[in-house]
Amino acid sequence: MNAIIYTRVSTREQAQHGFSLNRQAEECERFARNRNFDIAAIFVEEGASAKTQKRPELVKLKKYCLQNKKNIDAIIVWKIDRLTRNMDDFYLLSEFFKSLGIKLLSVTEINDDTAIGKFSRTISGAVSQFENDQKSERVTAGMKQAVSEGYWQWCPPKGYIKDDKNLIPHPKYAPIIKEVFEKFSTGLYKQTDFIKIFKKVGINANGNFISRTLRNSLYCGIIRHEWLDYPIKGKIDPIITEELFDKVQAILDGRKPQVTGYNRNNPDFPLRQFITCPNCNQPLTGGWSKGNAKNKFPYYHCYNKDCSCKLRVRADVVNKIFPEYLKTIKPEAHLLELYKAVLKDVFRTNTKEHKSHMDCLNRRLSEAQERKDKLLDMYMDEKVSEVDYRRKSELLENTIKDIQEELFQTPPLEEDFNAYVDYAFSVIANVDKMWDNGSLDLKQRLQRLIFPQGLTYDLETFRTVGMASIFTKIGAFKAPYNEMVLPRGFEPLPHP
Numbered sequence: 001m002n003a004i005i006y007t008r009v010s011t012r013e014q015a016q017h018g019f020s021l022n023r024q025a026e027e028c029e030r031f032a033r034n035r036n037f038d039i040a041a042i043f044v045e046e047g048a049s050a051k052t053q054k055r056p057e058l059v060k061l062k063k064y065c066l067q068n069k070k071n072i073d074a075i076i077v078w079k080i081d082r083l084t085r086n087m088d089d090f091y092l093l094s095e096f097f098k099s100l101g102i103k104l105l106s107v108t109e110i111n112d113d114t115a116i117g118k119f120s121r122t123i124s125g126a127v128s129q130f131e132n133d134q135k136s137e138r139v140t141a142g143m144k145q146a147v148s149e150g151y152w153q154w155c156p157p158k159g160y161i162k163d164d165k166n167l168i169p170h171p172k173y174a175p176i177i178k179e180v181f182e183k184f185s186t187g188l189y190k191q192t193d194f195i196k197i198f199k200k201v202g203i204n205a206n207g208n209f210i211s212r213t214l215r216n217s218l219y220c221g222i223i224r225h226e227w228l229d230y231p232i233k234g235k236i237d238p239i240i241t242e243e244l245f246d247k248v249q250a251i252l253d254g255r256k257p258q259v260t261g262y263n264r265n266n267p268d269f270p271l272r273q274f275i276t277c278p279n280c281n282q283p284l285t286g287g288w289s290k291g292n293a294k295n296k297f298p299y300y301h302c303y304n305k306d307c308s309c310k311l312r313v314r315a316d317v318v319n320k321i322f323p324e325y326l327k328t329i330k331p332e333a334h335l336l337e338l339y340k341a342v343l344k345d346v347f348r349t350n351t352k353e354h355k356s357h358m359d360c361l362n363r364r365l366s367e368a369q370e371r372k373d374k375l376l377d378m379y380m381d382e383k384v385s386e387v388d389y390r391r392k393s394e395l396l397e398n399t400i401k402d403i404q405e406e407l408f409q410t411p412p413l414e415e416d417f418n419a420y421v422d423y424a425f426s427v428i429a430n431v432d433k434m435w436d437n438g439s440l441d442l443k444q445r446l447q448r449l450i451f452p453q454g455l456t457y458d459l460e461t462f463r464t465v466g467m468a469s470i471f472t473k474i475g476a477f478k479a480p481y482n483e484m485v486l487p488r489g490f491e492p493l494p495h496p
């Protein structure tokens with residue numbers, strides 16, 4: 001009779017217990033001799049974890065068994081956990097050896113093919129898996145604890161280094177990160193403008209890196225992580241202030257305008273780059289007339305060299321008539337009220353559909369989970385075979401995953417929809433006054449919201465290519481009632 005021997009130690013076992021491969025091999029050899037086995041081959045696995053089947057010596061062993069199955073009667077290990085620490089792998093491996101007519105023998109465990117022997121092997125497999133799971137649970141629990149105390153557990157992002165357990169600014173990279181945040185917060189830079197700045201200090205930045213950097217709250221000392229119920233202040237010496245970080249997020253979210261490719265923002269010219277030339281359609285720029293202080297005036301003018309119109313209009317005049325124009329496009333108060341009521345009604349209907357869809361998904365999910373439990377019961381009672389159990393439970397597993405995915409992707413209901421609508425409509429009702437009294441920043445946001453494609457001024461009046469859909473939709477209410485179409489897909493205006 002021939003046997004092969006498989007031994008394994010992990011790197012940690014080697015370091016901690018000096019538990020040598022030799023010792024395992026000797027025990028296995030003695031065991032073989034006592035049972036009259038000749039040793040055909042020995043496979044020695046060093047520094048490999050039993051979590052995976054992708055161990056080089058195990059792979060070789062399986063190949064060897066396939067090629068020599070007629071001449072091999074048994075495989076000997078010191079303990080089953082040398083072969084695997086994972087219940088599923090244990091089943092697969094025992095099935096594999098069984099199908100080749102090779103017995104799996106353990107030096108330290110019960111080996112007969114009786115119920116007791118099988119049970120003992122199953123249990124020792126289960127115990128080693130349990131130990132393994134526990135080990136990784138312990139590691140995760142420790143990390144979770146540390147994170148909740150504010151200690152960042154992973155690689156620090158560019159700009160930080162780890163000082164003991166805390167994050168501190170990197171002397172060379174941190175100032176660059178700060179510079180990038182500060183520049184972006186002005187709204188005057190595009191993300192791609194920072195590639196050069198990063199390159200200066202040898203950081204190879206692409207668009208992905210830059211947007212991840214600008215979104216990373218670690219830079220203002222805040223840890224956000226799926227393990228945490230809410231963001232916490234980390235044990236971090238922050239590179240930027242929370243205020244600066246929030247400003248940058250507002251621009252990234254589109255809540256603040258980003259004036260790019262243009263390097264001056266001046267309150268005297270709120271409509272610069274917004275109103276366009278009636279002749280060439282290029283946006284107008286702003287400037288002051290030459291001359292002495294007394295007759296110096298701000299102007300909007302066309303700076304397109306190929307345009308023949310040489311348009312030049314007094315900026316202070318246009319700035320005054322623009323809110324007047326806003327007043328004329330503003331929907332009448334009673335239309336606004338009507339539209340508001342319809343929107344809220346549509347939302348109520350949609351909410352019902354949304355809710356019944358979610359209910360259906362949740363019901364299907366618990367059904368699938370129940371079926372999976374039942375299947376396990378049947379398998380434990382030996383009413384279904386191992387193969388059937390695995391196939392079926394995999395199918396159910398996939399169904400569960402699909403439903404969970406869909407539940408995850410279904411957006412939550414906007415609870416305070418009504419408050420949103422009220423707010424948005426108060427903005428619309430007062431848009432001219434808000435523009436007139438607002439800061440430069442607010443002015444520019446409002447005018448872009450209402451006229452996404454800008455506005456043409458032809459010395460007499462404004463003309464526009466397109467207005468924001470909310471204005472055109474409310475305008476449609478002026479049509480006879482029976483022609484009215486229920487508005488769908490209303491998007492609330494963001495808070496300025």
Ligand SMILES: [Zn+2]
Pocket residue numbers: 277278279280281282302303304307308309310311
């Ligand atoms: Zn022009």
